[in-house]
Amino acid sequence: VLRTAPGAKARVVFDNGDQVNVGSATAYRVQWEVKGAPKPELNLMYGKIRAVVSKEGPRTGLQIKTRTATMGVRGTDLYVADRITRGTEVSVIRGEVAVQSEPSAKAVPVKAGATAEVPTVPSAAKAVPVQVRPTTQQDLAVIQRASEIKKEIAKTDLVDD
Numbered sequence: 001v002l003r004t005a006p007g008a009k010a011r012v013v014f015d016n017g018d019q020v021n022v023g024s025a026t027a028y029r030v031q032w033e034v035k036g037a038p039k040p041e042l043n044l045m046y047g048k049i050r051a052v053v054s055k056e057g058p059r060t061g062l063q064i065k066t067r068t069a070t071m072g073v074r075g076t077d078l079y080v081a082d083r084i085t086r087g088t089e090v091s092v093i094r095g096e097v098a099v100q101s102e103p104s105a106k107a108v109p110v111k112a113g114a115t116a117e118v119p120t121v122p123s124a125a126k127a128v129p130v131q132v133r134p135t136t137q138q139d140l141a142v143i144q145r146a147s148e149i150k151k152e153i154a155k156t157d158l159v160d161d
Contacts, residue, residue, distance in 0.1 A: 003027040004047070009149050016057040021147045023048030023081075041065065048081040050147045055095075069118040069130070072098035072107060079143045087119040091135050091143060099130050108132060115139055 002022060004010050010022040022028070026047020032040050042051075042064045053059050055075025062073040064080055069088040071080065076095025082088050090099055092114055098107035099116045108130040110116045115135045121128050 001027060001029045011149050014057070014059070016054055017052075018054055018057050018059050019050075019052045021050040021149065023050075023146045039063070044080055044082050046082050046084060048079070048146050050077070050079045050143065052077045066118075068101065068120055069116075070100045070103065072100075074098075076112075079146070081146075083120075085120060087117065087121075089115060089117050091115040091139055093135075093143070101128060101130050105129075 002010065002012070004022050004024055004026050006025045009024055012020045012022065024047070026049065027045040028047070028049060029043045029045065030040065031043070040059050040062045042062060044064060044066045051064070051073065053062055053073050053075055057075075060075055064071040064073060066080065066082040066088040069090065071078070071090055074096065076097055077093040078095070078097050079091040079093065080088065090097060090110060092110050092112050094112050096112070097110045099110050099118065100107045101118045108116065110132055113135055114132050117131045117133070119128050
């Protein structure tokens with residue numbers, strides 16, 4: 001389980017270059033083998049992540065799960081936000097992601113430049129369909145801010161000329 005505190009961010013970089021940028025106040029769990037099969041699964045409990053996954057890398061076939069959606073990642077650059085009261089939002093920057101609102105629902109392909117929304121529904125209600133819309137400039141600005149990690153310069157790093 002990886003957790004970030006409010007105001008903190010992290011970047012996890014794998015040997016092959018795959019990356020997961022972890023937003024502020026986020027928690028997720030990774031399982032490398034699901035039911036004996038070497039299939040990675042990332043369970044986003046709350047918060048925001050941006051994942052850049054290589055098509056040929058060891059995380060191909062990655063599944064990202066939230067409380068309201070499951071995403072099949074096949075080599076892409078995507079942003080996932082799990083909002084407790086509003087559900088899940090998935091923006092695809094590069095590649096394609098298959099999004100399902102529940103395991104028995106048909107997966108909806110979401111291509112680069114699109115954002116899928118899966119709202120939170122009361123437990124007694126029927127599952128809602130995945131809604132896909134174009135990603136806006138405002139969406140991209142939010143993704144950029146959430147993905148950016150600034151290095152703090154310590155006083156010992158400063159050199160007097």
